[in-house]
Amino acid sequence: MGEFFAKLGIIRDITPLEPETIFSIAGFPIANTTITIWLITLIFIVLALVVAGTFKLRPTKFQVFIEMIYEQVVGLVDQITNDRYHSKKIFPIIGAIFVYLVVANLISIIPGLTEITLNGAPIFRSPTADFNTTFGLALGAVIAINIVSIRDWGLLGHLGKFFRFREVYQGFRQGMASGFTALIDFFVGLLDIIGEIAKVVSLALRLFGNMYAGQVLMIIIFGALAFVIPSIWLAMNIFVGILQAMVFSALVAAYYMLAIKPTSDVASREDGGKKTEVAFDAIQEA
C-alpha cells in the first residue's frame, strides 16, 4: 500500500534558495532567473510589436484583453492615488511593475519550461523566486520614490523629513515640553531612514517569500501526490502570483503618494492623502 502511494508521487529536489548560474559572460555570472528575464523581455518585445502594429479602433478579442488589463491597472493606480494627475504620472512605472511581476510570477507555471536543463540546472526559473530580482526591483522602486520626493520637496526638504533639527530648535523655543516632543520626533525621523531600508527589504522579502514558498510547496505536493492535488495548488499559484504583483505595485504607488508633497490648496488632495493612508493600511493587511 505504501509502495503504491509512493509511486503516485514524483520526487524532486527542492529548488535551492540561490539561482543556478548557467554560464558566464566576461566573468559575470548569468543566472537562470536572468535568462528568464530575457525571455520575458522577448515576450514584451513581441507584445509591443503586436500592440503598436495592430491597434485598431474596433478592437479584436486580443486587443480587448490587453485593454482590459490596461484599464484594470489604471483603475488600481487611480484608487490608490485618488488623483488623476499623479495617476498619470506614476502609471507607467506602476503598470510596468505590475505587468512584469504578473508574467514573472506565472511564467514558471508554463508546463515543461522549468524542465529544460543545462548541465543539470534548469535554464528557466521564475525571476521572483530569486531574491536578487525582488531586491533589485524594490531597491529601484524606493530609489525612484526618493528621487521623486527630492524633486517635490527639494534636497533640504527631503533630508528634513529624516533630520528634524529645525523642529527641535523651534520646539525648544516654544518651551521644554514642546522641545522634548520635538526631540522624540527627531529620533522618529532617524528611524525613518531605517524605514526606507525596511521598505526595500520588506517589499523584496514579501514577494520572494511568497513565490519561492509557492514553488517549494509545489515540489512537496508533487512528491506526495503528483495527480489532481497539484492542479488545485497551481490554480492557487496563479491567484497568488497576480495578487502579489498587485500588492507590490500598489505598495510602491502608496509609498509614492506618501513621499510627495501634500498640497493644501485643494481640499480633495488632502482627502486623497487620507484615502492613500487607508489604502496603504488595507494593502499592508492583505
Add this chain to the structure above:
Amino acid sequence: MNILEILGKIGFDWPVALANLVNFLIIFVLLKYFVFKPLARGIEARRKEIDEGLDNATSARTALQMAEQEKDGIVMDAKQQANIIIASAKQRGDELLSGTEITARERAEALVKKADKEIARSKKRMESELRGQAVQLVVSSVESILNEELTPRKSREFADRALNMMRK
C-alpha cells in the same frame, strides 16, 4: 554576521541584483513607450471618436427635432394660408356670382324695357298704319258707293267720321 552575509544565505548577489534591475528597466522602457503609450493614445482616440459620435448623434437628433418643428410650422402656415386663400376665393366667387347676377338681371331688365319700348313703338306704328289703311278703305268704299272721286276735304271728313265710329 553582517546583513550582506544574512542576505547571501538566501542567494543575494549584488551584481545579479543590479543586472536584474537593469533588465527590468529595459522592460519598463519597452512597456512605457511601445505598449502603454500606443494603448493610451488609441484608447483616447477611440474615446474621442465615441464622444464625437455621441455629439453628432445628439446634434442630429436636435436638428431632426428642429426640422420636424419647422416642418410642422410650415405645414401649419400652409394650412392657414390655404384656408385664407380658400376663404378669399369663396368670397370672391360669391362676389363675382352676385355681381354677375346683378349685371344679368340689369341687362335682362334693360332688354325687357327695350323690348317693351320696341313693342309699344311697333304697336303704335301698326295702329297708325292700320288707321291709315282703314281710312283709305273707308274713302275707297265711299268713292265706289258714290261713284265719284272725293275731295281731300271730304276724304278727311269721312275718314274722321269712320275713325270716331271705330273708336266707339
